[in-house]
Amino acid sequence: MSYFRELPNISAVSLLPGRQRSDERVLIKNIYKRAKLRTDVDYAITAFDFKVIKEGDRPDTLADKLYGDPELDYVILITNNIINIRDQWPLSNADLYTYMLDKYGSEEALEEPHHYETREIRDAFNRTVLEAGHEVDSDFTFSYTTLSGNTATTDKTFYDALQENVEVDKDGKPIFTQAYKDSFILLKASAAGPVSNLRYETLKNDGKRIIRVLKPEFVGGFISDMRAIMKYETSSQYINRTTKAAYNPRETGV
Secondary structure, X not given: OOHHHHOOEEEEEOOOOOOOOOOOEEEEEOOOOXXXXXXXHHOOHHHEEEEEOOOOOOHHHHHHHHHOOHHHHHHHHHHOOOOOHHHHOOOOHHHHHHHHHHHHOOHHHHOOEEEEEEOOEEOOOOOEEEOOOOEEOOOOOOEEXXXXXXXXXXXXXXXXXXXXXXXXXXXXXXXXXXXXXXOEEEOOOOOEEEEEHHHHHHHHHHOOOEEEEEOHHHHHHHHHHHHXXXXXXXXXXXXXXXXXXXXXXXXXXX
């Protein structure tokens, strides 16, 4: 990965067992230096295309297809703010299956609920009154008032209890009149349903497949900007534009 060749150096005190002097130094890469897109480029919609990562795609193979150089994989990673490729790049189907078995323990466990989400409910006029995809408790219910003033509900427990209620007040009158009971409509649709561990992990992995890629005509400018960012400014640690010295505690006896 040529990105690491672009990183500047730190002249650090050697901790190697074979060092000859207390002030002996070694050059190491300054991994804390990070490149990023210029703000104006980052917000320029015309500078990017969107791409779906297919099975088997890797940053280096995509860079080869897009830019003709697999070592420009870091352009794709930085453009998408990917720091940890193991967590932020989609797994292959085989790796995803292995990961899920390791995480959940068995194929049977993959079918168990991970969480529950709302299901879409529409009224008589085909208007959405409950959007799908909101995470809720397993016993979630939903009610809404229709244009005619009735209450539509998915809560069968409440509905059945109301219809069966025969309580009366001190005057012997029903607490809930038949007209009131009739104003409730039990919906056949369930307000929420389970999302299995398998579906959850698959959707989560697929969500990583859409990335943005810098158009080839902007890559040269990006590399030039990155190299400028990687240069050191003059300071007490300055050796040259690509190297600075780390503190040596042995020089002060600390």
